[in-house]
Amino acid sequence: MTEKRFCLQCDDGTELVHDTRDMVISVDTLSDTVPAVSGWHCPVCGECEFDEGEAQRYADALAEMRKSAAIRQGQALRAIRKRLRLSQRDAGLLFGGGVSAFSEYERGKTRPPKSTRILLDLLGRHPELMDEVRRAD
Numbered sequence: 774m775t776e777k778r779f780c781l782q783c784d785d786g787t788e789l790v791h792d793t794r795d796m797v798i799s800v801d802t803l804s805d806t807v808p809a810v811s812g813w814h815c816p817v818c819g820e821c822e823f824d825e826g827e828a829q830r831y832a833d834a835l836a837e838m839r840k841s842a843a844i845r846q847g848q849a850l851r852a853i854r855k856r857l858r859l860s861q862r863d864a865g866l867l868f869g870g871g872v873s874a875f876s877e878y879e880r881g882k883t884r885p886p887k888s889t890r891i892l893l894d895l896l897g898r899h900p901e902l903m904d905e906v907r908r909a910d
């Protein structure tokens with residue numbers, strides 16, 4: 774193959790290599806491999822200019838992983854909320870987002886704000902702080 778392509782991500786003249794490679798994808802703590810992705814791969818930064826059809830396969834795998842991550846996160850959030858003995862409604866009013874926010878978070882429909890995730894994680898480990906949170910409301 775005589776065609777040469779250069780990595781736009783590295784932007785320093787790094788030459789891409791046309792190849793078929795397994796590509797690792799990760800979302801939150803999940804990680805998986807999209808097998809045999811053909812395209813122009815950067816040997817330095819891992820960027821890939823996909824061959825036809827491959828971008829869709831890669832995007833589909835990533836979308837599926839995001840869905841799984843959102844569901845796992847929702848289940849974790851639900852477990853913490855139950856440990857704190859809060860209804861979905863009360864949690865939505867206390868932490869913001871409205872009465873149906875936790876229903877959506879827990880089903881993986883929407884992601885809670887980062888501050889909510891951090892606070893809930895903290896309260897899950899220190900439920901004794903709930904009294905202070907309620908006083909601050």
Ligand SMILES: [Zn+2]
Pocket residue numbers: 780781782783784787815816817818819820
């Ligand atoms: Zn690169």
